[in-house]
Amino acid sequence: MVSLASSQVIEICKDAAGIAGNIFAFGLFLSPMPTFMRIMRNQSTEQFSGLPYIYGLLNCLICAWYGTPLVSPDNLLVTLVNSVGAVFQLAYIVLYVMYTEKEQKFRMFGWILTVFGLFAIIVIGSLFILDLELRRIIIGTLSCASLISMFASPLLIINLVIRTRSVEFMPFCLSLSSFLMSASFLLYGIFSFDPFIYVPNGIGTLLGVVQLLLFAHYRNSSREDSAESLIVSYS
Numbered sequence: 001m002v003s004l005a006s007s008q009v010i011e012i013c014k015d016a017a018g019i020a021g022n023i024f025a026f027g028l029f030l031s032p033m034p035t036f037m038r039i040m041r042n043q044s045t046e047q048f049s050g051l052p053y054i055y056g057l058l059n060c061l062i063c064a065w066y067g068t069p070l071v072s073p074d075n076l077l078v079t080l081v082n083s084v085g086a087v088f089q090l091a092y093i094v095l096y097v098m099y100t101e102k103e104q105k106f107r108m109f110g111w112i113l114t115v116f117g118l119f120a121i122i123v124i125g126s127l128f129i130l131d132l133e134l135r136r137i138i139i140g141t142l143s144c145a146s147l148i149s150m151f152a153s154p155l156l157i158i159n160l161v162i163r164t165r166s167v168e169f170m171p172f173c174l175s176l177s178s179f180l181m182s183a184s185f186l187l188y189g190i191f192s193f194d195p196f197i198y199v200p201n202g203i204g205t206l207l208g209v210v211q212l213l214l215f216a217h218y219r220n221s222s223r224e225d226s227a228e229s230l231i232v233s234y235s
Contacts, residue, residue, distance in 0.1 A: 027177030140196030179208025
């Protein structure tokens with residue numbers, strides 16, 4: 001009875017952490033909106049790069065596939081958040097293509113085809129792996145590597161903050177949302193006993209703490225608040 005009650009408590013905590021992670025993820029999904037409002041207002045992508053959204057789409061697709069019952073059991077909240085993230089990334093890519101130069105349009109179409117081609121290879125290839133545990137390990141490793149590389153992207157901004165002693169290019173809401181989402185999925189992974197979830201999100205949580213500490217330290221020396229968000233990371 002005690003073991004059953006303990007399992008139920010862990011399951012409740014896991015679901016609560018997963019739902020919280022989904023909610024906080026919306027802060028990240030919406031963070032590029034000021035950038036795209038500027039793009040639409042100026043009818044130009046200016047010097048903004050579309051590659052972060054291409055990579056974000058691939059990351060979301062891989063993580064969404066990992067969360068399906070065909071790969072890992074009882075991780076539908078992972079599939080949900082990453083499916084929503086993929087829709088947002090695709091919407092941003094479409095807007096970027098609409099307002100970018102003709103030469104860049106062809107490049108972006110090429111990248112989009114590459115992303116869906118790679119994802120198709122991953123999905124079809126994994127379905128040929130009949131050993132379900134081996135399938136989970138392989139897709140989980142890909143998902144983990146993809147997430148870690150995404151969480152590593154703020155290192156560039158952290159370096160910029162330290163060099164300039166300014167948080168102008170590190171919006172507080174973005175840093176806070178990233179930390180809260182990573183921390184939520186860290187707990188979700190721990191309660192799920194799933195290293196492919198708690199390892200990358202543990203790294204993301206640590207980086208989120210560093211960003212918040214830097215913001216607290218340098219906020220008074222910042223010249224002005226940034227109006228644009230740079231690169232977004234996803235769980």
